[in-house]
Amino acid sequence: MEPTLMILILVLVVIGGLLASLGAHLLPVGGAPAAMGTATGIATGTVQIMLGAVMTGLFTASSVATLTNNLALVALSGAIGATIMISVVMLMANILYAFGCGVVPVSGRVPVDPITKEPQTPYKTPQTDGHGVPNVVFVSGMLGGFSGGLGGALMYYALLNYAHFSPNTAGIGAMSIFVPNAIIAAYNIRGTIEGFHDPKFKRLPFSLATSFVVSLLCGIVVVIAASVLGGVA
Amino acid sequence: MGLIVVLLFAWMLVIAFLAFVACTFEDLESDIGSQSNPNSQVQLAAQVGQVHRFFNKAISGEPLSNALYCATAGTITWMLLQKLEPFVPDAPWKAAVLAIPVGVLGAAMVHLIFSTTAHCGRTVAQKRFEQPLYLDVLYGHLLPIATHGYMTTFCITTIAYIQSNLGTLSGNPALNHPFALPMLGFIWGITVGSIGSSTGDVHYGTEREFQDRPFGEGKRVIYHGKITRYAECGIRTQRDIAGFCAKFGGPVTGMTFGLIILFENWRNMVGMVLAGFLPDLPAFTPTGDMTAVISIVAGLLIIAALALGNLTFVRWVRKRCGPFVGE
Numbered sequence: 288m289e290p291t292l293m294i295l296i297l298v299l300v301v302i303g304g305l306l307a308s309l310g311a312h313l314l315p316v317g318g319a320p321a322a323m324g325t326a327t328g329i330a331t332g333t334v335q336i337m338l339g340a341v342m343t344g345l346f347t348a349s350s351v352a353t354l355t356n357n358l359a360l361v362a363l364s365g366a367i368g369a370t371i372m373i374s375v376v377m378l379m380a381n382i383l384y385a386f387g388c389g390v391v392p393v394s395g396r397v398p399v400d401p402i403t404k405e406p407q408t409p410y411k412t413p414q415t416d417g418h419g420v421p422n423v424v425f426v427s428g429m430l431g432g433f434s435g436g437l438g439g440a441l442m443y444y445a446l447l448n449y450a451h452f453s454p455n456t457a458g459i460g461a462m463s464i465f466v467p468n469a470i471i472a473a474y475n476i477r478g479t480i481e482g483f484h485d486p487k488f489k490r491l492p493f494s495l496a497t498s499f500v501v502s503l504l505c506g507i508v509v510v511i512a513a514s515v516l517g518g519v520a
Numbered sequence: 521m522g523l524i525v526v527l528l529f530a531w532m533l534v535i536a537f538l539a540f541v542a543c544t545f546e547d548l549e550s551d552i553g554s555q556s557n558p559n560s561q562v563q564l565a566a567q568v569g570q571v572h573r574f575f576n577k578a579i580s581g582e583p584l585s586n587a588l589y590c591a592t593a594g595t596i597t598w599m600l601l602q603k604l605e606p607f608v609p610d611a612p613w614k615a616a617v618l619a620i621p622v623g624v625l626g627a628a629m630v631h632l633i634f635s636t637t638a639h640c641g642r643t644v645a646q647k648r649f650e651q652p653l654y655l656d657v658l659y660g661h662l663l664p665i666a667t668h669g670y671m672t673t674f675c676i677t678t679i680a681y682i683q684s685n686l687g688t689l690s691g692n693p694a695l696n697h698p699f700a701l702p703m704l705g706f707i708w709g710i711t712v713g714s715i716g717s718s719t720g721d722v723h724y725g726t727e728r729e730f731q732d733r734p735f736g737e738g739k740r741v742i743y744h745g746k747i748t749r750y751a752e753c754g755i756r757t758q759r760d761i762a763g764f765c766a767k768f769g770g771p772v773t774g775m776t777f778g779l780i781i782l783f784e785n786w787r788n789m790v791g792m793v794l795a796g797f798l799p800d801l802p803a804f805t806p807t808g809d810m811t812a813v814i815s816i817v818a819g820l821l822i823i824a825a826l827a828l829g830n831l832t833f834v835r836w837v838r839k840r841c842g843p844f845v846g847e
Contacts, residue, residue, distance in 0.1 A: 321722070322556070322558050323744070324722070325738055329718045330719075330725070332581060334581075335714050335717060339713070339714020339718075342714075343707075343784065345707065346704075346707055346784070347784055350697065351812050354809075354811050355803070355804060355808040357812070360812040370823050371822055371826070372780050372784075374827065376714075376715055377830065379719050379772055379779075380722060381837075385833070385841075387722065388736075392838075405834075412846075415739070418738035425830045425834075455698075455703050458703060
């Protein structure tokens with residue numbers, strides 16, 4: 288394998304890992320409290336919702352990779368797929384909160400929505416940390432889905448076209464590099480996060496540094512598998 | 521419009537419908553077994569002195585457990601297809617009629633084993649809080665869990681079969697998805713669990729588990745663990761909960777997954793039709809690039825519509841409900 292290709296694989300895998308970490312921090316994760324309407328965000332764990340979105344993106348990216356070998360188009364297709372998944376989930380969750388539980392979407396971390404300037408505190412139930420998916424959280428979730436989907440699709444493209452893995456192996460490989468990055472982000476978040484306006488978002492650099500190291504190691508393993516071991520069918 | 525376009529469109533609608541059914545049953549299955557996030561309250565109940573008759577099945581997060589069932593079903597189905605398809609070379613789909621239900625049955629067995637060990641293990645671990653292990657609760661819930669799980673896994677495996685053979689079923693094998701059937705089962709298993717966990721469980725966790733608390737407010741921390749233990753008649757078990765959640769939470773969750781599958785496939789179809797990719801499939805040419813560009817633009821339009829929809833909906837619901845008026 289040419290050194291240029293090796294470096295390209297490493298760079299794409301590392302960028303993909305960093306985007307995965309960034310995406311996980313941008314997603315509004317409410318966890319178990321959100322399932323009781325006690326916290327704002329999506330009512331599941333960081334890794335779980337991130338994986339759900341990225342798997343949808345990966346499916347689309349793998350379909351598009353059979354039509355074109357343009358890196359930007361494959362990566363963007365994956366990103367858009369993940370964004371659509373997360374946007375539909377957030378909108379439908381809001382419908383469920385409103386009609387099934389009678390809860391108004393409200394942020395628990397900011398008194399005023401930074402985007403729409405709507406007041407939040409008067410609408411919040413006491414002894415809760417907000418509920419539902421207000422607009423600023425929705426926008427952050429969209430950006431998180433886009434970032435995560437882009438990262439997953441970039442890794443898939445690198446494994447498929449530069450490391451010359453088969454589509455199935457490239458899919459499993461991309462997911463396997465993605466999962467540890469999402470888990471690192473989940474450890475860094477420690478519970479719930481609303482998105483870029485949440486004070487916990489400031490912890491992002493720690494997660495990015497760890498993701499960089501982990502992704503670099505994964506990238507080296509991919510390069511070894513593709514060159515020294517003679518490729519993976 | 522050629523026959524291949526009509527067939528692709530028809531299969532797309534079949535897949536979207538199957539996705540709707542799959543996710544509806546996935547949500548109801550998680551409600552019956554009390555899996556995923558609202559399980560924390562069932563777990564907490566005994567610890568705050570609320571002895572209950574709920575089924576306590578926290579095998580793992582829903583995406584991972586569903587991925588396990590769907591990948592198991594997909595693998596068994598794929599192996600059976602390899603063996604059965606040579607018997608019916610003219611109509612290989614006939615092999616799927618047998619292979620898919622048998623494969624899903626294998627996954628249902630795995631599901632039942634995990635449900636039993638998870639419930640028994642979790643409940644006996646709460647002996648110090650005097651939480652009994654009711655055998656009638658254990659036996660009575662296993663069949664609904666297995667049947668609901670069977671429906672989910674069956675629909676996902678069928679979706680995976682259709683997608684991995686989409687081209688063959690529509691007339692051009694080059695359109696088959698590059699991923700193998702078990703891999704597609706794994707992907708959609710993760711996604712269906714992720715959606716069921718993040719959307720449908722809210723109806724169970726926020727409303728049904730706390731039905732004796734005020735409607736129209738988030739559940740305060742002070743209520744946590746104090747779940748509603750009495751049903752309309754007698755003591756509540758999760759068999760009462762499935763009927764309640766099937767009226768709203770389940771279908772909304774199903775619609776979420778159905779819409780995602782519909783949007784994803786529809787925008788790719790639009791790209792293929794508008795760029796002139798069908799029926800010759802000139803891959804890795806400017807036409808292929810144009811197909812991807814159009815599908816990306818269509819995706820951006822869908823995202824913009826969803827964001828606008830959320831903006832309008834949040835504004836409407838805030839105006840309709842008004843600020844919080846309780847104590």
